[in-house]
Amino acid sequence: MQRLLHSSKFWTAAIDAILSTILLLATRFLSPDDVKLIEQLIIVYQPVFIVVIAAIAVEDAAVKRAATSTMVNNSKAAQELPKSLTAKLLILLFALALGSYFFFVPQIASAEAPQPYLYAMPRCSGLSITQLQDAQQDFDSAYGWQHQLTTPAQWSASYEARANEFAHALGCPAPLCDGALAFAYKIYAPTYQRIWTLFPD
Secondary structure, X not given: OHHHHOOHHHHHHHHHHHHHHHHHHXXXXXXXXXXXXXXXXXXXXXXXXXXXXXXXXXXXXXXXXXXXXXXHHOOHHHHHHHHHHHHHHHXXXXXXXXXXXXXXXXXXXXXXXXXXXXXXXXHHHOXXXXXXXXXXXXXXXXXXXXXXXXXXXXXXXXXXXXXXXXXXXXXXXOOEEOOEEOHHHXXXXXXXXXXXXXXXX
16 A cells, blocks of 8 residues: 555556546536537547556566666666656657647637527627627627536437527627527528638637
C-alpha cells in the first residue's frame, strides 16, 4: 500500500478519474451542446493521460536498467539514459497535447450543425449563423439554470419553448409550432442554409 501511495502512475490515473468525474457531474447543469463538447474533450485527452502513465513506466524501467549498468561497468552513458529518455517523452507528450488542442478541439466545436430554424434568423436578427449559434448556446445555458433542466428528457421537452423564446429575444417570429417550422422559416431557411454551406462565416 505504501508503494502505491508513492506511485506517480497511480496518482496520474487517479487525477484522470477525478477530473473526468467532476466534468461529467458538471454536465447536469449544462445544455446538451455543452455536454457533448465536454464528453468529446474527455475522450480526446484520455490518450494524453495514457501517454503520461506509459512514459513514467518506461522511465522507471530505464532508471532500473541504468542503475544495473552503472553497478556493472559504471557506464556514463547508462547514467545519461534516463535524462535523454525523459526529454524525448516530454517532447512527445507536448506534441500530442498541442495536436489535441489545435486539431481535435476545433473539429469538436464545429461538428454540431446549426438548428434548422437558425438558418432563417439572420434576416430578422442581423446576426450571422455563427453568432446565432453562440447566442443560442448562451441562451440555452441560462434557460437551463432558470428552469432547472437537469435531464435529457427535460431538455428535449423544452426544445420548442426554448427555440421560440430565443427567437423572441432577438426580435424574430416564433420558428416552431407543434414541432414544425413556421411558414416564414420554411421559405427562408433552405436559401440561407445553401448560402452558409457555400460561404460559412
